[in-house]
Structures are given as C-alpha cells and as structure tokens.
Amino acid sequence: MSKTTRATQALVRAGIAFTTHAYEYDPSAERIGMQAAEALGETPDRVLKTLMAEVDGKPVCVIVPSDCEVSMKKLAATFKGKSARMMKPSDAERLTGYHVGGISPLGQRKQVPTAIEAMALAHASVYVNGGQRGLQVRLSPHDICKALNAVAAPLVS
Numbered sequence: 001m002s003k004t005t006r007a008t009q010a011l012v013r014a015g016i017a018f019t020t021h022a023y024e025y026d027p028s029a030e031r032i033g034m035q036a037a038e039a040l041g042e043t044p045d046r047v048l049k050t051l052m053a054e055v056d057g058k059p060v061c062v063i064v065p066s067d068c069e070v071s072m073k074k075l076a077a078t079f080k081g082k083s084a085r086m087m088k089p090s091d092a093e094r095l096t097g098y099h100v101g102g103i104s105p106l107g108q109r110k111q112v113p114t115a116i117e118a119m120a121l122a123h124a125s126v127y128v129n130g131g132q133r134g135l136q137v138r139l140s141p142h143d144i145c146k147a148l149n150a151v152a153a154p155l156v157s
Helices: 006-014 032-040 072-078 089-096 118-122 141-148
Strands: 019-022 048-055 058-065 084-086 114-117 126-129 135-139 151-153
Touching (some): 006 135, 006 141, 032 048, 032 126, 048 072, 048 089, 048 126, 058 118, 072 084, 114 118, 114 141, 118 141, 126 141, 135 141
Parallel strands (some): 058 114, 114 151
Antiparallel strands (some): 048 058, 048 084, 126 135
16 A cells, blocks of 8 residues: 555655654445544544535535534534535545545635535544545644634534
8 A cells, every 4th residue: 555645645745744654444334434433443533534615516625523413503513514415425526636434625626615624623643545445634723724724613413
C-alpha cells in the first residue's frame, strides 16, 4: 500500500504535520469508520468519517466522528440551506476522485465547502481517511480546518 496519496500530498504542500496509519480494511464492514477505529485501537470520536452530501443540490463535505450520524437539519443550517441529503456513492466517487471507503476530505478533485463536527476540535489529534482504503492520517483537527477552510459546527443528531 502506498502511503503517498493526493490527500498526503495536499498536507505536505500545506506544510501540515501528520502521520500515516495503515490498517486492515474490511470491505464487508457494516460501518467503515467504526471498523477503522477498532483496527487502529482508537476511540470512535477520534476517528472521523468523511461524508459527501448536498445542501440545496450543491455538494458539501462533512467530517464527523465515526460513531455519529449527521443531522440533515443541522447540516443544511450550517451552510445556510433549506435541505440536505447524502450524496449517492457513485456521485461522491466521481466528485472526489476517491473510492467509497477511501474518501478523504483532503486532496479531492474539486474542493467543496466543508464542515467538521465542532466536538472534534476538543481533541489534540484526530484521524481522517488518507485517500485510500486502509489508510488514515493523524493530525490536529484545527489543521484540518486550516487546510480545507472548513467551518466547525454542531452537525450530529
């Protein structure tokens, strides 16, 4: 497995400190983020999942703890929209250039507005997908906000 991806390259270009962590990806896992947390021996609130959604038909990226569900009402409000819905997996892959299970908020083909769950900022470091299945990057949640110009907001139910 290569530990150099568009996501890690984006972090290097931005001058952001990070470490990479490979784990055994289980394609049959019911909840990919939870499986990653377990494989890494980390608590689910530190292993964040990247979800692609649409607010009023426009794409957005959402980063939340792997054990949480996104509140569509809160997501829409965060981006000053009326409604939100999850993006179809095929659309998410086409937009980001990553495969489902390996979608990183970093290094996507097209940068879209991004929101991170505000609770994640309480941690010194968190994990996000590194741009391929079975690869996570650990970094400061504040650096995620800086790299993506992400807004921190309450996003979970």
